[in-house]
Amino acid sequence: MSFAETQLKNLQTPALVLDEAKMMRNIQRLAKQVDGLGVSLRPHLKTVKSTEISRRLLTDGSGPATVSTLIEAEVFAEAGVKDIIYAVGITPQKLDRVAAIRSKGCDLAVVLDSVAQAHAVADASARLGLAIPALIELDCDGHRSGVVPGDPVLLEIGRVLHDGASELRGVLTHAGESYEIQGRHGHEIFTEQERDAAVQSANALQDAGMPCPVVSVGSTPTAHSARKLDGVTEVRAGVYAFFDLVQAGIGVCDLDDIALSVLTTVLGHQHQKGWIIVDSGWMALSQDRGTANQRIDQGYGVVCDEAGQMIPDLIVIKANQEHGIIARRPGSEGKLPALPLGTRLRILPNHACAMAAQFTEYNVIPADHEADLCVWPRFGGW
Known part of the structure; x- marks a missing residue:
């Protein structure tokens, strides 16, 4: 884990997180393709x-x-x-x-x-x-x-x-x-x-x-x-x-290429339903369901741990305004992972444009692993 990733613990959630190293890899990939x-x-x-x-x-x-x-x-x-x-x-x-x-x-x-x-x-x-x-x-x-x-x-x-x-x-x-x-x-x-x-x-x-x-x-x-x-x-x-889950779903990128995520915090559980409740609903994740008609429906986003590593078969199955409901993917087997109150998670976007539009700043994990977490402003409007 980089120094900046350890600083994610200090952020209020939900927060928009950008992995600069992944972003630059994506940028350079297409620049090389088009130049050729x-x-x-x-x-x-x-x-x-x-x-x-x-x-x-x-x-x-x-x-x-x-x-x-x-x-x-x-x-x-x-x-x-x-x-x-x-x-x-x-x-x-x-x-x-x-x-x-x-x-x-x-x-x-x-x-x-x-x-x-x-x-x-x-x-x-x-x-x-x-x-x-x-x-x-x-x-x-x-x-x-x-x-x-x-x-x-x-x-x-x-x-x-x-x-x-x-x-x-x-x-x-x-x-x-x-x-x-x-x-x-x-x-x-x-x-x-x-x-x-x-x-x-x-x-x-x-x-x-x-x-x-x-x-x-x-x-x-x-x-x-x-x-x-x-x-x-x-x-x-x-x-x-x-990149995002839609692009991964149609084979343009891999899940590991997705540079954007929302940092969220576990606020509760509905154990009898197999639900984990987090503080990121559609106001943070957007209501985009772009993967709904793809071979793999990713719900409202794929769930990762705080370091950005995907947790197998865990997705956001429902999004209210400020509540996200996490559960195992329909049809998957196994127990729900133990994610106690206060656990930090990161949610990958169905549609990066829509997720980013919910926020006014990026919390950037620099490509330099020794550098501090930094903030880049983001604007909206027409």
Whole structure:
């Protein structure tokens, strides 16, 4: 146990704990993978929401980066990130705020998938006297938003942006359905769907005489399984810095790669029911049940001891607002371990983004085993 891990005993619970060594191993793994494919990596900062972590994720701490809220764009731009894509469909009411961020020296681009949005961006660009760059979002797998490749509206949107006062920056897609597929082979199929949708659409724009300098793809599963990315310029991914039980369940990482956990304390027992009660409910763990439809349902999180070692077949089976109920996994055999009042435990997240969102700071176990436990601020909001 490192010196910092011994200091966990002094924390009030629930507390968010981050293992820096595991995080850095995860960051370096994907950086090496993407570099080997000859494209750039544009990490998504929505998971971490921390300037301390962004400096470790981004090249020279300055980008490129992806965000999902404008407050992320504002905070990271203030911290020196100069190249950001706001990867949620833009609305007209947000464009003045986008322009304000750009006016401070950050190249912030927006994403859209309709002619109406394109007109809004072009009109705002003309009104404000600056060219707001936009990427056209593509639907590569029916997961969510985006223009279906081959739909003539792609060129119509591109023409509005290119001929107006705005800037057509490129195309962007996200294989969100890859989260529903287990195993590298399945993820490779989605990787090729992403690539094909993006490259086909980029070629269509260019054949019509319009620019497409950015061809952006990415999800954590497809980024890790990509073998070739011909025609792509960049890859986006976010949860890989921490990983979680969903990613482990679909084979992208191992349980030992998960860098994030919630420190909790045993507050009571229901012996006749086989329950251990802890002081971390859904306000700490979140209500995410992302593993419910996977081969192994991890409940509301996998239970580890205070040092982060998994306790076999022990999960959080139920989460009330401030109470978590721990029990043996359904179908498992053996006795409930003796975990008396005051015992400290750590809970691994189903969804790292959702768990982290419950807290305002990370309690960081440094990679240097001789260093003190440290605190890195985390922000929220929109």
